[in-house]
Amino acid sequence: DAGVIQSPRHEVTEMGQEVTLRCKPISGHNSLFWYRQTMMRGLELLIYFNNNVPIDDSGMPEDRFSAKMPNASFSTLKIQPSEPRDSAVYFCASSLSPSGSLDTQYFGPGTRLTVL
Amino acid sequence: AQSVSQHNHHVILSEAASLELGCNYSYGGTVNLFWYVQYPGQHLQLLLKYFSGDPLVKGIKGFEAEFIKSKFSFNLRKPSVQWSDTAEYFCAVNPSTGGGNKLTFGTGTQLKVEL
Numbered sequence: 001d002a003g004v005i006q007s008p009r010h011e012v013t014e015m016g017q018e019v020t021l022r023c024k025p026i027s028g029h030n031s032l033f034w035y036r037q038t039m040m041r042g043l044e045l046l047i048y049f050n051n052n053v054p055i056d057d058s059g060m061p062e063d064r065f066s067a068k069m070p071n072a073s074f075s076t077l078k079i080q081p082s083e084p085r086d087s088a089v090y091f092c093a094s095s096l097s098p099s100g101s102l103d104t105q106y107f108g109p110g111t112r113l114t115v116l
Numbered sequence: 117a118q119s120v121s122q123h124n125h126h127v128i129l130s131e132a133a134s135l136e137l138g139c140n141y142s143y144g145g146t147v148n149l150f151w152y153v154q155y156p157g158q159h160l161q162l163l164l165k166y167f168s169g170d171p172l173v174k175g176i177k178g179f180e181a182e183f184i185k186s187k188f189s190f191n192l193r194k195p196s197v198q199w200s201d202t203a204e205y206f207c208a209v210n211p212s213t214g215g216g217n218k219l220t221f222g223t224g225t226q227l228k229v230e231l
């Protein structure tokens with residue numbers, strides 16, 4: 001099993017540009033999570049999906065952030081326009097959650113985003 | 117909203133020393149508890165988890181954690197650390213009911229083990 005796959009691993013962009021982060025969950029998993037990790041705030045849940053449907057997006061910082069999951073094997077997190085304070089490591093995680101119950105989350109390697 | 121506190125932000129130990137990392141949560145109901153580890157340059161991996169039953173949980177690599185409900189704590193322990201345990205450790209909590217799949221993480225404890 002390849003685990004959770006994220007791309008790109010590193011992204012450097014300029015303020016105002018659009019950034020798209022990609023995630024492929026573990027095959028068969030039906031829950032997907034996007035987290036942001038910073039020194040100041042630690043690991044924060046941004047949004048999560050169950051069966052491709054967004055369940056809780058209360059952690060999304062503002063309208064500049066959006067996330068989609070068009071199918072069970074792919075999700076994107078988009079920031080438009082990006083700002084320097086968005087610089088962080090963004091993790092995607094997936095889990096197999098029958099009936100919406102909690103199960104172990106498996107994390108991807110993360111995307112390190114730097115906004116200049 | 118629940119929160120998770122990890123009071124030790126940085127810990128430095130010598131090899132073979134014993135380790136205890138603190139984790140406290142604020143939630144009055146029944147909870148599921150986790151410890152994750154992030155080795156340098158790697159992604160988060162599950163160390164151990166507690167859902168119910170024996171409050172002393174054994175994890176991988178010789179780690180264990182004890183759930184003390186009266187203290188709202190889930191401290192991580194290892195009797196003898198190794199240099200390879202150098203990593204960042206995260207405690208996480210999910211309410212057993214009504215929490216959905218959400219995990220709330222602590223801010224992490226950076227452990228450095230010196231030879």
